[in-house]
Amino acid sequence: MTTAPAQAEEASFEATLARHDRIEPRDWMPERYRATLVRQIAQHAHSEIIGMQPEGAWITRAPSLRRKAILLAKVQDEAGHGLYLYSACETLGVSRQELTEKLIEGKQKYSSIFNYPTLSYADVGTIGWLVDGAAICNQVPLCRTSYGPYGRAMIRVCKEESFHQRQGFELLATMMRGTDAQRAMVQESVDRFWWPALMMFGPPDADSSHTAQSMAWGIKRDTNDELRQKFVDMTVPQARALGVTLPDPDLVWNDEKGGHDFTQPDWAEFRDVVSGSGPCNAQRVAHRRRAHEDGAWVREAASAFARRQQQEPQQQEAVS
Amino acid sequence: MTDHTSAYDGLLGDDSAQWAFGQDFEDPLAGVDTTLAAGVDGAALAAYCLMLGDDALVHSHRLSQWASNAPDLEEDIALANIALDLLGQARLLLARAAAADPSVVPALPAGSPVPPEDALAFFRDDADFRNVRLVEGENGDFAVTTARLLLFSTHRLALLERLRDSVDPVLAAIAAKGVKEVAYHRDHAARWCVTLARGTEESRRRMRAGLDVVWPLHHELFRTHPVEATAAEQGFGVDPAGLAADVDVLLEQVLSVGGLDRPTVPPTGPLGRGAGRDGRHTEALGRMLAEMQVVARAHPTGRW
Numbered sequence: 311m312t313t314a315p316a317q318a319e320e321a322s323f324e325a326t327l328a329r330h331d332r333i334e335p336r337d338w339m340p341e342r343y344r345a346t347l348v349r350q351i352a353q354h355a356h357s358e359i360i361g362m363q364p365e366g367a368w369i370t371r372a373p374s375l376r377r378k379a380i381l382l383a384k385v386q387d388e389a390g391h392g393l394y395l396y397s398a399c400e401t402l403g404v405s406r407q408e409l410t411e412k413l414i415e416g417k418q419k420y421s422s423i424f425n426y427p428t429l430s431y432a433d434v435g436t437i438g439w440l441v442d443g444a445a446i447c448n449q450v451p452l453c454r455t456s457y458g459p460y461g462r463a464m465i466r467v468c469k470e471e472s473f474h475q476r477q478g479f480e481l482l483a484t485m486m487r488g489t490d491a492q493r494a495m496v497q498e499s500v501d502r503f504w505w506p507a508l509m510m511f512g513p514p515d516a517d518s519s520h521t522a523q524s525m526a527w528g529i530k531r532d533t534n535d536e537l538r539q540k541f542v543d544m545t546v547p548q549a550r551a552l553g554v555t556l557p558d559p560d561l562v563w564n565d566e567k568g569g570h571d572f573t574q575p576d577w578a579e580f581r582d583v584v585s586g587s588g589p590c591n592a593q594r595v596a597h598r599r600r601a602h603e604d605g606a607w608v609r610e611a612a613s614a615f616a617r618r619q620q621q622e623p624q625q626q627e628a629v630s
Numbered sequence: 631m632t633d634h635t636s637a638y639d640g641l642l643g644d645d646s647a648q649w650a651f652g653q654d655f656e657d658p659l660a661g662v663d664t665t666l667a668a669g670v671d672g673a674a675l676a677a678y679c680l681m682l683g684d685d686a687l688v689h690s691h692r693l694s695q696w697a698s699n700a701p702d703l704e705e706d707i708a709l710a711n712i713a714l715d716l717l718g719q720a721r722l723l724l725a726r727a728a729a730a731d732p733s734v735v736p737a738l739p740a741g742s743p744v745p746p747e748d749a750l751a752f753f754r755d756d757a758d759f760r761n762v763r764l765v766e767g768e769n770g771d772f773a774v775t776t777a778r779l780l781l782f783s784t785h786r787l788a789l790l791e792r793l794r795d796s797v798d799p800v801l802a803a804i805a806a807k808g809v810k811e812v813a814y815h816r817d818h819a820a821r822w823c824v825t826l827a828r829g830t831e832e833s834r835r836r837m838r839a840g841l842d843v844v845w846p847l848h849h850e851l852f853r854t855h856p857v858e859a860t861a862a863e864q865g866f867g868v869d870p871a872g873l874a875a876d877v878d879v880l881l882e883q884v885l886s887v888g889g890l891d892r893p894t895v896p897p898t899g900p901l902g903r904g905a906g907r908d909g910r911h912t913e914a915l916g917r918m919l920a921e922m923q924v925v926a927r928a929h930p931t932g933r934w
Contacts, residue, residue, distance in 0.1 A: 359698075359703070362697060362698040362706075363698050366697045366698045369694045369695075369697055370691065370694065370695060370921050370922060371921060371922065371924055371925050372925070373748075373752065373925040373926040373929065373932065373934045374744075374745075374748045374752075374926065374934040375687075375717060375720065375721045375724075375747060375748055375751055376721075376934070377934050378694075378717060379714060379717050379718065379721075382694050382697065382710055382713060382714055382717070383710070383714060385697045385698065385710065386697070386706070386707055386710035386711065386714070389697075389698075389703050389706040389707050389710070390703075390707060392703055393703045393704070393707070396703075431925050431934075481934070484933055484934060485932075485933065485934070487933055488743075488929070488931075488932050488933030488934075489929060489931055489932055489933070491929060491932075492929060492932050492933065597698070601698065601699045601700070601701075604699070604701070604771070605700065605701025605702060605705075605772070606701075607830070607832050607833055607836065608701035608702070608705075608772050608826070608833065609701055609702055610829070610830055610832075610833070611825060611826050611829025611830050611832070611833030612825055612829065614829045614830045614833075615824075615825045615828055615829045618828065
């Protein structure tokens with residue numbers, strides 16, 4: 311039974327949403343709002359952390375010292391994004407440890423794009439340009455999301471993502487000014503990543519189970535199809551500037567709707583990848599699990615050392 | 631949020647200032663006077679810069695292999711930071727080597743846009759690398775990495791502090807920048823060394839084992855190679871033998887705070903009469919370079 315104080319809290323929550331103000335960690339919130347946020351922020355944090363793998367695999371093979379520095383800094387940024395986002399999740403009462411365990415047990419998801427392999431150095435550029443580009447389209451509206459810690463984390467994340475996207479585009483543009491083999495490498499990479507990039511916005515609106523409630527709560531601001539359209543419209547002139555062909559013969563400008571018509575990606579493939587049958591699902595989770603398990607003794611040592619320092623402050627001062 | 635709502639704006643513009651590292655490759659020594667000081671032999675200076683540059687490049691590469699593999703996110707970020715610092719030092723030192731003696735740079739096909747420091751990093755074979763063997767070994771566990779970073783950064787900080795007075799202004803400037811960076815690396819390694827030594831029984835066992843893995847190669851850091859002797863004589867470099875006592879005091883401090891005994895494992899001997907500074911390496915370096923150089927070598931006229 312709903313009591314009067316509970317009704318007042320709910321009314322205050324609804325009023326905050328209606329004003330487009332932020333909900334803060336100590337504010338009352340419906341349990342389902344909290345659960346939805348945890349699911350979404352954790353999925354986002356996991357995507358950053360799993361996303362370190364496909365590009366990180368090329369750090370040791372980066373073909374110039376400058377590219378090695380750019381890539382290493384980018385993968386480092388992704389670890390930082392994961393950190394902000396896990397922290398935002400902690401304000402909702404879930405620890406990083408719990409979330410990591412859910413990830414490696416396959417109980418929480420991450421962006422399906424990272425279940426595709428990186429097969430050439432051009433993929434580093436394509437991921438920056440298309441994948442980070444699509445991520446920005448998804449994430450920029452989240453800077454205005456109703457939950458304060460998430461929105462503020464997203465402002466920082468988006469600034470850095472936009473930087474990564476430029477770096478990716480710049481790598482591809484440089485390679486396109488290089489040799490024929492390099493140009494072919496870029497085109498092959500774009501051909502491979504175009505469809506998975508379109509899938510990053512999620513299933514068509516008609517099939518999206520979470521969209522309506524998330525929009526009502528101000529957690530989500532645009533529908534999947536709206537964002538996908540925006541991404542395609544922004545990407546076409548960039549592809550032209552690069553000199554690459556997007557692998558969709560039916561991609562044409564439609565004057566009437568003021569946007570491009572384009573072919574939908576293979577949604578059966580999307581469902582397969584999301585449900586675990588992508589080319590790299592098992593590999594990505596196994597890598598995360600191994601790193602987490604290999605590091606357990608270090609984390610335990612750090613905790614034990616910190617406890618000892620608290621217990622023996624005088625002794626610590628004496629040795630430091 | 632108007633700043634962030636149009637992330638795509640400017641992507642197609644021609645304002646090169648928007649790019650993180652410039653739109654074209656920038657000469658890392660652009661605008662720097664690379665004229666040799668009086669009494670400095672260019673070939674010796676180049677050989678010396680390759681030694682310090684290769685130490686940084688190879689160690690950076692090993693540390694970068696921790697990306698997405700570290701015990702925690704904070705450590706992933708920290709190790710990447712250290713790797714980036716060393717990569718930056720390597721880039722400057724290899725560029726200085728190429729400017730001091732262009733004959734050290736491997737020849738590439740006519741018209742290749744590969745800059746000299748990249749030619750040095752990606753087109754030399756292992757026998758032409760001049761790094762000490764300490765930095766090239768496989769990472770091992772986090773304790774081995776910590777032990778290696780402790781030995782290397784303690785040595786390198788002592789070296790760079792003295793190198794700030796080099797008669798070569800470029801080396802002096804690289805050293806001045808590097809001192810600030812490596813002071814952090816040493817601090818980071820020392821903290822972890824103590825934390826692991828005084829953490830759990832297992833971490834203490836692993837820290838001891840890690841020190842045993844790297845300690846035998848530590849002595850090589852203080853062997854004076856003829857190039858280093860020349861560098862010290864001509865005033866542009868430092869005789870590493872003179873660093874040993876200071877480094878030892880610092881290492882002893884860390885070991886004693888951690889309650890660790892000094893390892894008693896014997897030093898790894900030279901190969902023939904040579905070691906890393908002579909291009910005599912361990913098996914690990916060839917494998918490491920095969921991976922590091924594979925893309926660059928497949929595209930000797932490529933533009934990155």
